Amino acid sequence: MKIGSGGQVASNPYSASSPFAPSEANSSQRIVFHAGAYPSAGTCGRCHVAIHDNWQSSLHRLSASDAWYLKTKDLLAFEEGAPAVRLCAGCHAPVSLMTGEVGLYSSEAASIREGITCSFCHTLSAVNGGNAKYVSNPGGIRPYPQGDYLAESGIQPAAHLVMLDPAQHRADMLKPFYRTSQFCQSCHELTLNNVKLQSTFSEWAASSYAQKGVTCQGCHFTPGAGPTTEVGRLVEHYPDTRSGILRHSLGGGSVTIGTRDNRSELKDALKLSARVERGRLLVTVRNVLAGHSVPTGVSDLRELWVEVTGQDVNGRKVFHSGHLDAAEGIQPGSTVFHMVLGDESGRPLVRHDIWRARSVLSDTRIPADGQRVVTYPLPTTVRHLHVRLLWRDAPSEFQAIVVQGATRPAAVLTLADWQHESP
Incomplete structure (x- = not known):
């Protein structure tokens, strides 16, 4: 190494x-x-x-x-x-x-x-x-x-x-x-x-x-997501008699072991929009308040993905992407914004054993000031669409192989959703 x-x-x-x-x-x-x-x-x-x-x-x-x-x-x-x-x-x-x-x-x-x-x-x-x-x-x-x-x-x-x-x-x-x-x-x-x-x-x-x-x-070090010019204002929930006290809970990172601020700030940092055009669903995810890529840090663990559910006029599911399987893994072929590391044989690392990394197999994260646009061809029978932007701190494989029940499974957090009804 x-x-x-x-x-x-x-x-x-x-x-x-x-x-x-x-x-x-x-x-x-x-x-x-x-x-x-x-x-x-x-x-x-x-x-x-x-x-x-x-x-x-x-x-x-x-x-x-x-x-x-x-x-x-x-x-x-x-x-x-x-x-x-x-x-x-x-x-x-x-x-x-x-x-x-x-x-x-x-x-x-x-x-x-x-x-x-x-x-x-x-x-x-x-x-x-x-x-x-x-x-x-x-x-x-x-x-x-x-x-x-x-x-x-x-x-x-x-x-x-x-x-x-x-x-x-x-x-x-x-x-x-x-x-x-x-x-x-x-x-x-x-x-x-x-x-x-x-x-x-x-x-x-x-x-x-x-x-x-x-x-x-x-x-x-300031309350809320995004930059502020009020760097010296008091910690919101911990008033102090002196001025210039900066927040030290920091925000961002994990939503499993972090504070409630992490969840709200992650939601504020990303914006989801979508539209249906010529039989296709176009989903846009924008990084609006993070001064770095999302996810960042342990990007091989953090999962940010798009879940799409399409139903026909009778409420039957006729299209889906980004759903979890029986083992809590994200459905293959789904749109996931993260980094995939490879070992010396080009196999993806799933244990966060980063000392084995020899290459970045893919990097689909959303950069600061950037966006990702994803297109989904839709069956003609789709009448109702539900799109969710989801977050999880770590994949199910990591939790099953490495963590092995030492903590509760990482929660899936809905950051944003969008719904559409076709005539």
Whole structure:
């Protein structure tokens, strides 16, 4: 397996000198830190109550404990060896990676399985590309009054406490580049075996959103779907006495384990329209509010598809596409907007075993500012048409083979529907 950042392929990652390989993540000292270097999110939440509560419902919070991630990580450890899971941990469990709790075995300590936490994001000193190519430097964290920070962590305590010098704390924790899209690039861009598997940052960079200066934070850290100029307004459901509090539930991503915001924002991001013309059904799906492709991220898992049902004058089904079969799989030949990865033999990957990927077999996702138009020839007996735009977090094969009942089956969500009655 080869890894790369921003398309640049690295050689012999397992023989690299970094203690974090094959992840391209690194620490400011190029060493593993003591566990106390990163205070828990609960420590931050003692003062930042609204932000902490908001973060608790986020996918960032669940990135290292979600059953789908753990099952996939164990599969990687089984096939490639336990150290290989550091590749996943660079983004899913960065504190575990930085403190050496992952890699020897496939599971990190539960005590620091907080996912992408406050003290990790707010102590990054540099982001140099995808594949978790960041530099983590928790040295700016200063002792907290009545906190659980340990002086024995190896970081020299500063001469003042946070509450005695809040301006210094703000400077430590709010670097200007945290408001740039590049800050998100390291964990939202992934290349393995010279195959671009996740390209959210690149998709944004090629969109009108980037040209207009709308950053990732301009959509994902503000209430509602799409960009807003009110970046500094309060978290809607978590009022705070201070101004400039950004939403930390982020939105988007999973509708199975995410918040209700994810569902509403996904619906708002896409628009469905259709028309009947000369015996054909033309369905258009437009990406109207996402500054990247839909789906994005784990695009080999996310399923966005069109379901069409045609009935005759007596209500009998005479045409269908996009229906689920007995095994909950999408009917072959249906219109599905997603990415299909292939192994070295050109066979589709269905287990999210992305380390086996050697090619992209197809990519039918809907790009930012873009649309897809699909045509269906209709039987002459069709009188009533019902079209639905549907979403599911993962295919039935992945759930049956990898997840194996560890969680409830991924829900099918209706994003939009359209109906038509012919005379």
